Amino acid sequence: MEELILELKKQIIEALNLEDITPDDIDTNAPLFVEGLGLDSIDALELIVLMEKNYGIKLEDPGKSKEIFKSVATMAEYIEKNRTK
């Protein structure tokens, strides 16, 4: 799981162009949206693309994705259970 979390942080940084941030800067359990990294609606959509591209997980409804994208930890948990890649 630790390996996945690190990998995921690197992928998030790249996908969302978070140039000034390193994996160490991202708190695994901190909120991704509003506070924490302060991601916005377009970032949420890119995370949906990331899930499909890297893990083969299709998320159709951005609204339902709120729980999954709460933090890096919740994302990693969901990926572990549902990945097809």
Added chain:
Amino acid sequence: MKKITAYCRITDRQVILNGKEPDIAFSGEPGSSRLTEIYRYLDAGYPKFHKMDNLSKAGFLASEMVLRALDYDRETPDGSTSVVFANKSASLDDDKRFQATINPDNYYPSPSVFVYTLPNIVTGEVAIRNKIHGETSFFILEDFDAEKMHTFIEWAFSSPGINRVLCGWTEYLDNHCDVLVMMVEKESPKGMDYNILNINQLYLN
């Protein structure tokens, strides 16, 4: 008499702000890296910059330098400034990037790239950063044309309540940057006369 109160010229070889070259440490890498180097020099503290496409980055940086030079108050909503840019390649630089994400062999359309497949988004980015609520527009011309630009900048001034127009040429394609952003003010004691000759001079020098 309208005046050009500040201007910034960014090309592949030079950055000029009001006639002077800021001391930016360039590594020699072209394109996006070069724009990031200008951003770091400015220390703008605006991470959203990194999400922008190259056209928006280039227009944003030149605007940022112009507005800083004028001590522009970016905290107060401003309905008396308009933003009018033009170029010849529209958003083609980002269009190509988006096209690459809808390749049938590698089909992952990117929303954050698609957002920038409209040339006027750069005017939106400048407006968001600086709380500018005046008119915004973007023109596509065959080439840099000071006379045509003069016409539509004049047009921007014809709207009631508009005292300043942040305007210019924001061309970016395939690592090639050709940007001139000016602040033109209706009334100002300082600055150079706003006319076609001076627009050409700023662009050509």
Added chain:
Amino acid sequence: MEKIYVTGFGIITSLGAGTADTLESLHHRKSGIGPLRWLESMHSHLPCAEIPFSTDELRCMAGVPKEQMITRTSLMGIIALGEALEMAGIRSKNSLNPVLISGTTVGGMENTEKYFLRMLTPDKTYDDYILSHDCGVCTQLIADHYGGFDMLSTLSTACSSAANALIMGSDMIRTGRTSIAVVGGSECLSKFHLNGFNTLKILDKEPCRPFDDTRAGLNLGEGAAYLVLESEASVKTRGVKPLCLVAGYGNACDAYHQTASSPEGDGAVLSMTKALKEAGLEPGDIDYVNAHGTGTPNNDESEGKALMRVFGTNSVPPVSSTKSYTGHTTSAAGSVESVISILAMLNNFLPVNLNYKNPMEMLSFRPVTDEKPPRPIRNVMTNSFGFGGNDTTCIFSKI
């Protein structure tokens, strides 16, 4: 201030070609939204509002010879422009020297998408299509079909393009640069923007439901519409019958997000307020608002709140979105919806907001469900909000 008259207009959308077909569809509450017929996209499940004619059929209707390279966007533009010029009594290759200002973002992309793989092969048959890709060329092809235009300009500010073309044309008349300005826009569907909007997850898999609480997104459409604007002097000299006035307009930047609108609709409030001020009208003078009303959760809430702020919580005039008929015609929306608003005013009816069932609780008003206006329609307002926070409002008045 110099009066600006509308002396002609033309339109082609999923409702059909021409004002008669458009009026009939509006009166009969017949939407043009349905499955994709012409665009070869894998997203065939997404409802769209395509014009009910193939590109070959459009070519025949426009009278463009088979050998001439042309794009769907330009063909639509030629047909709509033809109707507008005819209504205004302007012949081809005239000596009036009008200007043409057209909004488009897709331009000739629909052709380039179809043929670019073939362009990469030694087969030279399709190479010329690259020449028609450019937005400016699209306008040129439309203008050249009729000839006689003094100046051409192409605006590309996304979904507010055609509305901004109207502003530009009006300002050119007001500042004496021209006495006749033909303004509008044309946009056809393309895989590029269908995929793009889809990836932003703002397309509804069902027909859109503007101002409905269950709304889930927009449906893309295609269309073209042009209006002939003239100075008072030109109207008098030509002895032409003016149809209505361009009373006022306003453009403002929302300055909030690249593609989303601010929660309270700040940019919309500014553009509507500017337009009212320029028209010398009070909010209470507006008899119908043709909303931008895309049917996305974000827009309709934002625009709804803006309408309440401008008109007063309990005095919002009849509002509807006709995107439930034509889909979102993107760059052409500003002129398509201006023509629809003028048709509503001249024929004294309110275009019903289709697919509305569930009220939005945060809004004090409900969209139009009954065609009969509560009072004669004298002034109509239309909103067009583009990505980049580019918000435009136009007001037309009866003479």
